Amino acid sequence: MNPLVLARGVSKCFAARTALAGVDLEVPRGELLGLIGPNGAGKSTFLRALVGLVRRDHGELRVHGLDPATDPVLVRQRTSYLPGETSVYQQMTGRAWLDFALGFYARRDDELLARMQQGFALPLDKRVRTYSAGMKQKLAVMAALGPDVDLYLLDEPDRALDAQMRYLLRELLRAKKRAGKTIVLSSHHLSEAEALADRLQFVVAGRMVPPAVLEAARARLARRLRLRLAPGTVLPADAELLQHEADGTVLVHSRIPPLSLLQALPPDAVSAAEVGVLRLDELYQELLHATTAGSAS
Numbered sequence: 001m002n003p004l005v006l007a008r009g010v011s012k013c014f015a016a017r018t019a020l021a022g023v024d025l026e027v028p029r030g031e032l033l034g035l036i037g038p039n040g041a042g043k044s045t046f047l048r049a050l051v052g053l054v055r056r057d058h059g060e061l062r063v064h065g066l067d068p069a070t071d072p073v074l075v076r077q078r079t080s081y082l083p084g085e086t087s088v089y090q091q092m093t094g095r096a097w098l099d100f101a102l103g104f105y106a107r108r109d110d111e112l113l114a115r116m117q118q119g120f121a122l123p124l125d126k127r128v129r130t131y132s133a134g135m136k137q138k139l140a141v142m143a144a145l146g147p148d149v150d151l152y153l154l155d156e157p158d159r160a161l162d163a164q165m166r167y168l169l170r171e172l173l174r175a176k177k178r179a180g181k182t183i184v185l186s187s188h189h190l191s192e193a194e195a196l197a198d199r200l201q202f203v204v205a206g207r208m209v210p211p212a213v214l215e216a217a218r219a220r221l222a223r224r225l226r227l228r229l230a231p232g233t234v235l236p237a238d239a240e241l242l243q244h245e246a247d248g249t250v251l252v253h254s255r256i257p258p259l260s261l262l263q264a265l266p267p268d269a270v271s272a273a274e275v276g277v278l279r280l281d282e283l284y285q286e287l288l289h290a291t292t293a294g295s296a297s
Contacts, residue, residue, distance in 0.1 A: 002065060004029045004151055004182045005050065010059035012045055012206075019045040021206035022059070027184060029150075032177050034197035035186040038284045042206040043186040044084050047153045050184075051081045064150065077105070082144035084155035084186070086136060088128045094139050095124035101143035109148045112175060116142045119168045133160045145172055152176065154185040158192075170196050190280050204287045217286035218278070223254045225261065226274035233269040236261060249274075 005027035012020040020042050027033050035043045048054040050063050052072030061068060068075045088097055102108055117124070120138040128136065137160040144154060158166045166189070173196060176183060187193045193200060202209040224242070228249045235241060235252065239261055242251040249272070254261040258275045 003027055004064065005184065006060070006062040007046075008060040010046070010049065010056050010061055012042075012049065012054060012056050018206050020049070020056070023206070023208055025201065025208055027182060029182055030177070030180050031198050032173065032183045032196065033185070034193035034200045035184065035203055036188075036190060036193060036200055037186070037203035038281075041203040043203050044155050045206075046203070047081065047155050047184070047186065048083075050153055051076055051079055078149050079151045079153060080105070080144050080147045080149050082140060082152075082154045082157055084159070086140040086159075088136055088139060090129035091127060093125055093127055094122055094131070097128055098124065098139065098143055098146070102146050105147035105149060107148035108146055112172065113142065113146045115175075116145065116172065119172075120165070134162065134165070137161060138165065141169065141172075145176065150182060152181060152183045152185075154183065156186055156188070158187065158189065166192065188280070190278070202287055204284060204291050207291050209287050209291060213287065213290050217283060217290060220253075220286060221278060221282060222276060223258055224282070225252045225254060225258050226250070226272075226277075227252060227270055228272035229265075230269045230271065233265070236264045238264070 003026040005025065007023050007025040010020055010023040011018070023042070023046060025046075035046070037043050045054055049056050049061060050068055052068035052075060055069050063075045064078050066075050089100075092100070116138075120142065122131075122135060122138055122142075128139070131139065141157055144152065144157070158169055161169060170192065173183060173185070185193075185197075202214055226245070226249045235250075238255040240253040240255065242253055244250055252261075262270065262273060262275070
């Protein structure tokens with residue numbers, strides 16, 4: 001069966017900035033794919049290209065077997081897209097705006113819409129201009145998940161939502177997946193995306209990171225330790241000092257298993273230790289270094 005989304009060598013530049021640099025990706029039907037990457041990595045540009053809002057410069061792109069650059073209306077009839085920067089008509093009531101947004105689709109998921117209205121508890125008869133940022137995001141999520149279509153493209157759907165609402169959103173997305181829908185979502189919440197998605201795809205500097213590169217970066221980070229040491233403590237030979245941090249801790253790379261390194265230090269030398277904590281900003285830096293070094297070689 002052909003994938004619902006297919007990208008081959010997709011590139012896009014804005015003036016002197018490269019937003020997408022030869023993106024290759026397949027999303028099979030029924031998959032929930034998480035796109036993870038820092039701001040400016042190219043996630044939003046890629047999602048916009050999938051619905052024809054951005055025209056690629058090079059490469060092949062197919063959604064539902066169609067080219068979104070030449071058949072954008074047909075693609076959008078079968079795709080619901082939630083942009084990262086959501087705009088709503090301020091003078092309309094929430095109910096009127098929701099009816100307007102859903103009016104572009106042939107079918108609605110009435111059961112899910114009722115579930116969202118109960119969970120989000122939005123005052124739909126009030127004008128949108130009275131809504132908070134979180135309430136506007138809930139309304140946008142309702143408009144994005146309300147249509148009964150084959151594909152959902154969600155750019156940071158949990159933006160401005162609190163922890164309780166993010167939990168509800170995860171349950172709503174799981175319901176869509178159980179119904180056989182295909183979902184591509186971008187997120188900055190790595191742990192939540194890992195728990196939800198069938199597969200994660202990291203995006204760095206406009207490129208999709210190969211799984212082997214990701215695993216190698218995670219393995220390197222697994223040997224990093226943050227230590228608060230007593231004054232005058234000398235690090236063992238198997239420890240490489242990476243940097244002194246502002247709070248007085250040191251960032252260390254261990255050439256041996258991290259716990260073995262801790263055991264090699266005097267018992268009274270360590271007042272605090274952080275081992276095996278994956279920090280997303282550090283992972284991005286590792287991936288950026290590996291990706292740009294690989295593209296330059």
